[in-house]
Amino acid sequence: MIFRPHEVIQFVYFPVTAIIAMEIDISDGTSAEIVLIGKEGMVGSGVMGGNQNFSRARVKFSGLAYKLPLTVFQSELSQDHAFLKIWMAVTRQMILQIAMPTVCSSKHSNEQQVIRWLMNTLDKTQGRVLQVTHQEIADTLGIRRESVTLTAGKLSQEGLLEVSRGQLRILDRPQLEARACECYRVMNPALKH
Structure with a gap:
């Protein structure tokens, strides 16, 4: 488990060979997977409006990942335009990964x-x-x-x-x-x- 819902996020993770599942807890005690993040993305950066997360992050497939303090990540985003563009592209891809299964399951x-x-x-x-x-x-x-x-x-x-x-x-x-x-x-x- 990397972090749980409502925990304060302190690090951003960049999977290299690991895959991390983002999950949302359901009232019946189970959780639902909303997206898998691998080498194409990062985990923990979705808290840019604050540092408290709404979901759970859990290692789905073990492997390597880099870990960066959230404060360093936020500082780099504010100073480095190229880094900001990469983060925006990764965020767009994550939104697509969350939305596309809905289309796929219906069609x-x-x-x-x-x-x-x-x-x-x-x-x-x-x-x-x-x-x-x-x-x-x-x-x-x-x-x-x-x-x-x-x-x-x-x-x-x-x-x-x-x-x-x-x-x-x-x-x-x-x-x-x-x-x-x-x-x-x-x-x-x-x-x-």
Whole structure:
């Protein structure tokens, strides 16, 4: 756990190989994932209007990250125009990552949503293996675990990924990417449309 809701934020984190989940607590005692942040972003900078956070930040996939005091981060933003532009671009990308799953869930099949999630999550790492259960993917996407299991099984039969307990290994990334819905390409403008 990096920080909890309503805690005073003192550091900004820049994931390198780690992926950090931003989550919001629900009144029933559970939490909902709102965005995954990897090497493309930063965690803790959303408190620029104050230093108290509304969400939880938790390491989803372990790895390396840099840590910078929030005061240093804020000072650099006020003094360095180029740094401010980078922060604004990262913030725009995070807003897109939060908004796009809503569009995807209303317009695309469960299979397409699972593939989009896999591709986006892999883009945040430097590997081909995700330590994740079908239930965790289902909870994140708001679909049934059985749908994730059926999709993973189908993709496995087609030779696109290897499924084992609590782990997914990507075997054919180009083919998997080709199967992703346009939401994946919208969220990753460097890809050809």
